[in-house]
Amino acid sequence: MLERIRDSWKTIIAKLIASYAQEVLGSANDLPEVVVEVPPKPEMGDLAFPLFAFAKPFRMGPPQLAVLLKERIENAEHRPFGEVFATGPYLNIRIDTSALATELSAKVRSEGSGFGTNDSLSSQRIVVEFSCPNTNKPLHLGHMRNDSLGMSMSAILAANGASVRRVNLINNRGVHICKSMLAYQKFGKGETPESSGIKGDHLVGQYYVRFAQWAKEDPTAEEQAQTMLKAWEAGDPEVLDLWQRMNDWTMDGLYESYEAMGIDFDAYYWESETYKYGKDEILKGLDRGVFYTEEDNSVWVDLTESNLDKKVLLRSDGTSLYITQDVGTAIMRHKDWPFDSHIYVVGSEQQYHFKVLFKILELLGYEWAEHLYHLSYGMVNLPEGKMKSREGTVVDADELLASLTALAEEEIRSKGREEQVGDLKATSRAIALGALNYYLLQVTATKDMIFNPAESISFNGNTGPYLQYMGARMSSMLAKFHAEFQEVEALPFDSSLLTLADERQLIKVLAGYPEAVVRAAEQHDPSLITAYLYELSKLFSRYYHDNPVLQAPTPTLVRARIELVRMVNQVLQNAFALVGIPYLTSM
C-alpha cells in the first residue's frame, strides 16, 4: 500500500527530472536513479527525495532543483494526492493519509487475521528444521533461541504463502547417549521418573552429569561408553531395551516442555533411524568420480576450489560421520516431501559444516541444493560469559519458564487483577511466553546475544509484556465501545478526522506492515517483526495516553479513532502470531 504510493511519486518525479534533462541537456540518458527515503521527522513530510546526485548533471544546486521540481509537480496534470515542498536539498512529500486510512480500514476489516499476508511464496514448499535436541538432557536456553527462531521463521514463511513443514531431528544415538545409559546402569538402582517424581528429561540429564563425575575417577569410563555404543549398533537386546526406556523418558519430558512453550512439529526424524542413510549416496558419488578414496579406504571430497578444504565422508572402516548422515537425511526428506527449499536453524558454530553439506549435495547433482539455507544464529551467553554445563551455569528451559510464570502471576496479584484476568495460570504462562519469545527474537538472529537473567524477568520497557499490555488496553477499549456506544458504531468512518501527527504516523506504520512481513521472509529475520511491533506499540501508547478515544469531543471523532484502534489491534495480533507472543484481552 505504502509501496504503491511511494512508487507513484517516484515515477512522476523521475519523469519530470527526465523531461527537464531533455530541455536543458538535450538528453535524458545517464541520469542517476531517483531515491526515496523517509524524512527524519514527521513534520518534514512522509517521503523524501534527496537531489544531491542531480547537482552535477544539471550544474545546479540541489535546493534550487528542489524548488524547480516542486513547481513542476504542482503544475503536472496527473499527480498523486499530497503536498509537495522543497526542504533544502530534498524534495519532500506529505502523502494523503486520510485516503490511505480509508483504504486500510476496508482492507483490515475484510482480511482480518489475514491482513499482512501475501502469496509471494505460494508455490513454495519449505522445510524448516529446528530444535534438534539430544536425548541425554533437558532443553536449555540455547534450544529456546533455536525454537523461537524456528517457530517464528515458519510462521513468517507461511504468512508469505509458503507451504511449510516443521521438522525436528532427534539426536538419540551416539556415545553421549550411552554415557547417561552407562551411569544409570551403574548408579540408577532402577530409579524411574515415576519412582523419583523427576521429569524424565531431567532424570536422564542427572545421569549424564553423573557420568562425567564418574569418568574423572575411572579412566575406563569413556572406553566403556564406546563399548556400549558398539553393543547398541550390534543390536544387543539389553542395551537396546535400556536405550528405549531412557529415550522414552527424555522424550516424554521434551514433549511436555514443547507443549508448554507452544512449539510443535509436522514431523520428527530420529537419528537412530537416519544414521545409516547417506553412506549409499556417498558410494554412488564415489562411483561417479565426485569423491575419492585415500589409501586407507576412507572416502573424501576435495573442496579446496571452493575454499572449503578437504573433508572426510566415510571413515576407513566404512562407517558414517555426522556430515554423511546429513547428506542422507536431506535426500530422504526430499523423497518424503519434495521441497523447493530447506532451512536449517542451527548455531553459527556450524557454518562451515553447512557450507560443506550444501556443496556436497550440489556436487551430487540435486537441483534443490541451491535452495538450502542455514539460518545461523549466534550463541546465547550470560553476563559472566559462556554457559557451561560442567560449571552448572546452563539456564534450564523448564526452570526459566516456571520462574517467569511465577513472576507474572505475582505481578497480576500485586495489581489486584486476578478477577479481570480470568484464568490466572494461563494468563501468567502467556505473559511468560511472550516475554521469552520477544526477548529471544528481538536480537538479530545471526548475532551472539547476552542473556541477562535480571533483565529478562523485567516486564517493563521494551519487552513482550509491554506489547501485550497494548493489546489488552485496546481490547478493553473496544469492548467498552461495543457495549456503550452502539449509536456511534453505526456512524460512518470519516478518515479525514484523523489529522494529528500521531494519527498520521500510525496510519503509515499500519500500511507498512505487509512490507515488514515480506522483508522478514526475504531476510530470514524475525527481528524485523519484533522491531515493527515495538514501533507500533510505542506510537500507539503515546497516542492513546495523550488523546482520549471514547471521550473524544464528538461522536464522529470517537468513531474515527476507534477505527484506528481496531486497525492497530488487528495488526498487533497478526504480528504477534509471527513471533510467538500470545494475545491477551486482559492482563
Place this chain on the structure above:
RNA sequence: GCCCCAAUAGCUCAGUAGGAUAGAGCAACUGCCUUCUAAGCAGUAGGUCAGAGGUUCGAGACCUCUUUGGGGUACCA
C-alpha cells in the same frame, strides 16, 4: 597458521540500497494515577559509532590495514 563473524551511550540492543541533528530499553535523576488498566506517558543527563587510511557532494553503514573479542579449521556431533 588459515578461514568466518563481530565491535554503536555505564549495560543490553536498533540503525532499512550510503543521505538531514546517530535512536530505543535498562540503570540514574524530574514530573504525571478523582479521566478508556501507571506492565504506562513526558522530560533531564549520557556518543571521537574500536583505531588509522581510502572511495563519495555525503560514511556508523562500502574498501584496505591495525587492535580486541568470538567461532571454525577432528576418521566428534
